[in-house]
Amino acid sequence: MVGAVMMMISLGAFAQGDAITKFFTKYQDDETFSQVTVSSKMFSLLTDMEVDNPEDQEVINAISKLKGLRILAKDNARDGRTLYKEAMSLLPSKDYEELMSVRDEDKDMKFFIRSGTVPGKIAELVMVMGGSDDFMVLSLFGEIDLKQIGKIGSKMDIDGLDKLHKLDERKGDKDKDKDKDKSKN
Amino acid sequence: MKKLIVLLLATCTMQLVQAQTKTTELLDERTDGTSLYFYKNTLRMLNQKEDPEFDDMIKDIEKIRFLMIDRTEDTFTDADYKKLKADYTKKELYEEIMNGRLEGRNLNVYVREKNGDVKGTIIMASDSSDVYILDILGKIALDKAASLFKMIDDNSEIAKKIKNAHID
Numbered sequence: 001m002v003g004a005v006m007m008m009i010s011l012g013a014f015a016q017g018d019a020i021t022k023f024f025t026k027y028q029d030d031e032t033f034s035q036v037t038v039s040s041k042m043f044s045l046l047t048d049m050e051v052d053n054p055e056d057q058e059v060i061n062a063i064s065k066l067k068g069l070r071i072l073a074k075d076n077a078r079d080g081r082t083l084y085k086e087a088m089s090l091l092p093s094k095d096y097e098e099l100m101s102v103r104d105e106d107k108d109m110k111f112f113i114r115s116g117t118v119p120g121k122i123a124e125l126v127m128v129m130g131g132s133d134d135f136m137v138l139s140l141f142g143e144i145d146l147k148q149i150g151k152i153g154s155k156m157d158i159d160g161l162d163k164l165h166k167l168d169e170r171k172g173d174k175d176k177d178k179d180k181d182k183s184k185n
Numbered sequence: 186m187k188k189l190i191v192l193l194l195a196t197c198t199m200q201l202v203q204a205q206t207k208t209t210e211l212l213d214e215r216t217d218g219t220s221l222y223f224y225k226n227t228l229r230m231l232n233q234k235e236d237p238e239f240d241d242m243i244k245d246i247e248k249i250r251f252l253m254i255d256r257t258e259d260t261f262t263d264a265d266y267k268k269l270k271a272d273y274t275k276k277e278l279y280e281e282i283m284n285g286r287l288e289g290r291n292l293n294v295y296v297r298e299k300n301g302d303v304k305g306t307i308i309m310a311s312d313s314s315d316v317y318i319l320d321i322l323g324k325i326a327l328d329k330a331a332s333l334f335k336m337i338d339d340n341s342e343i344a345k346k347i348k349n350a351h352i353d
Binding site for chain 1: 280281282283284287288289294296303
């Protein structure tokens with residue numbers, strides 16, 4: 001419970017995509033699901049946090065620009081894969097671009113992003129995860145810095161978002177490759 | 186050690202203090218549930234393991250009023266819970282910053298600000314048998330919230346023991 005609590009918040013007029021909002025609305029009162037809603041106010045309060053190093057401060061600054069987080073999850077869900085398919089079918093491909101796909105044991109995870117108006121930033125990150133006995137859909141929205149997204153995921157201690165570290169790792173690998181190429185030349 | 190903590194908590198309840206909010210005060214008057222006060226010093230005493238994370242969490246808390254209401258004994262319905270949430274936001278001008286439902290327990294967190302600084306925090310939790318209210322004068326460090334929820338769970342157990350001891 002404790003870890004999951006870190007993910008919650010309130011039902012406001014959030015700037016989420018309509019499709020994913022419909023999915024949340026459909027299942028939010030179903031008590032077999034766990035749900036969490038977090039408002040922009042909570043993220044803005046995080047700016048008061050004391051951090052030890054500039055790198056953490058960058059992450060805190062990035063988190064403070066988030067406008068909301070919603071999570072809908074079901075454990076011990078025999079219909080995990082059905083729910084996964086339903087959520088995937090609701091995501092309009094014209095609005096959402098696939099960012100990353102992960103298969104972890106028996107779970108499938110897909111990450112999508114929706115572009116925003118600010119260059120270099122995205123407006124929404126959606127994660128859909130489904131397995132043989134669990135399901136989760138997550139929507140994080142606001143002004144999201146893609147460069148910080150792996151660290152944000154790690155800082156927020158949310159199952160699944162830790163996989164975003166792979167983006168940082170890939171970026172790191174690419175940087176190393178570039179350095180090697182330069183040294184060869 | 187637990188006996189010592191229970192004794193300290195029981196002593197706290199005997200101290201006369203002002204409620205943080207009128208809504209919590211009225212709720213306490215209306216119900217027969219357990220009501221406890223925690224001050225900065227008593228919160229520090231709860232930190233038996235000297236966990237620095239816990240100390241960080243409580244550093245901006247002046248005092249906490251903790252209510253635990255038995256839904257059956259006090260006939261506290263879902264409608265009452267809904268009204269209570271509305272009272273905090275409409276009458277006390279608290280703003281909801283988080284809500285959720287996890288493992289059969291509902292959770293709502295509210296804050297009240299003055300000049301950009303958090304002056305009060307309300308944490309409500311409910312399950313099928315009990316309702317818990319934490320009315321905090323001050324604020325908790327949000328990155329240490331996990332410790333707070335552990336504290337809620339631990340103190341719920343302590344409160345139950347106090348309550349049962351009185352009944353016995």
